[in-house]
Amino acid sequence: MAQAPISTTSPAAKRRPKLAELISDDIKRWIAAEGLGEGARLPNERALMELYGSAKATVREALKILEVEGLITLKTGPQGGAVINQPGMEPASRMLRNFLHFQQLDGKQVYQLRKLLEVELAASVVGRLTEDDFQQLEANMAACACCGGEEDHRHQRFLELEFHQLLARACPNPLLAFMCQFLNDMLRDLVVIKKAYVPERKQFDHANQDYHRQLVEAYRAEDTQRVRAIMAEHMMDAEHHMSALEAEMAEQMLVSNDSLGTLIQRSKLHNL
Template identity: 45%
Template sequence: MRHEALTDKKRRLDRIKLSDQIAEDIRRRIARDAMRPGDRLPHERALMEHYGCSKGTMREALKALEVEGLVRMLSGPNGGPEIQHASIDIATQQLRQFLHFQKLDFAHVYELRKSLEESLARNVTGRLTPDHLRRLEDNIRVCEAANNDQDRILVRQAETEFHDILCEASDNVLLVFMCRFLNSMLRDLVSYRSQSMREHENFGEANIESHKELLSAFRAGDAERAARAMHQHMCCAESYMRRLDASFRSDLLSRF
């Protein structure tokens, strides 16, 4: 039975392209050797000799790793594959591609966002540096000016950037990833069918007041007050989304 299982596994591997098998082996090598961004893999010729493959196969394997954002190819006589820091943009794009084929519902988005942002507010209370607090205050001023100028695009962009600044202070990488993913979706992919400028201004004013209350709670070091303010903020934002007839655009596959 063991021999049959090994034979079956070999057949499956034989059906996988050699370049994909090499790419998978390199991923395991990076993990096994605990390689970090800036570390270098052997140059292309050494990898070809190690795997006993052609230049075309080796380049196909390295290209797959480069597209994933795991390595970058350096040119020149001392060039070759270098480990790079995983990009959150590449990871979120993969999630967008998945969601493109699903039905997106704002009720589901805000059910998740309310919970995540409340956790984020608690998590960053006491961790926000003076620089973070200054940038949050600056962000509020940008929102106020843009709202007074009726610059809807800048207002919506700045509002989500407020939450991105909070993410910078968190020590929970999973929480940060999920919050930033939802922020990017709301910033990049939401359209508003209602063109009522007064309603947009009201939305902006409500967000500004929420952000001011959050900033005050953060400065006071009051995590529970910050969490309550964030919950109210998320409920208010969800209500305005409905009133402005917000919807996700259909181009979730777009990278720009």
């Protein structure tokens, strides 16, 4: 009799961490405890081997884990070794997005959070934007207005999200900034996967451009209440367009599946 598969939630299914993973975690704790910043060096391989009582291959694997996570850079040569980096958000964002891609995430779920967080982030940026920030925002809007054609339309969706990423980079709360940038990255992935730039949606384009223009005006006036109101309305409108798009694409998928089913049925009858 075949043995039943082990549930992925059972204790037996949990993988024990490798020694290299334990070492890399301990090094991360040590970096935080010592307050080491970008450019600082870790002890060399021999010192780490003695410290952890581990083979060279295990220590190298631990350092490679830290390098993949963006926490260190491994340099070769006489002045080589492990140098600490200031990690960016992209590695963490990518790993979370990879996990969520298997959860059948949709636009409604993204906007459930985005409607809350984007408004808070927008308000937190009031009075913090420099003239350089305003120039980047206005250049972004000008680029959006010039887009045309399918490939340009795809680029336009990315530019619209980049407008919000520019705001997130000025946010004084790193956790709020990370969450909003992460959600924008999720939407960017959905745009690519679901081809959310086809068909062209002029009404959506014009609405986005108008909301972005109003936001820049409110930021220049440092009117927090107006920034909140505009961003809240902008998120509601964007969710509406995303929902309409997903419904339209679901209908197209049904038609495509029906056509495929008809084709298969005809093929079977032809082969009888």
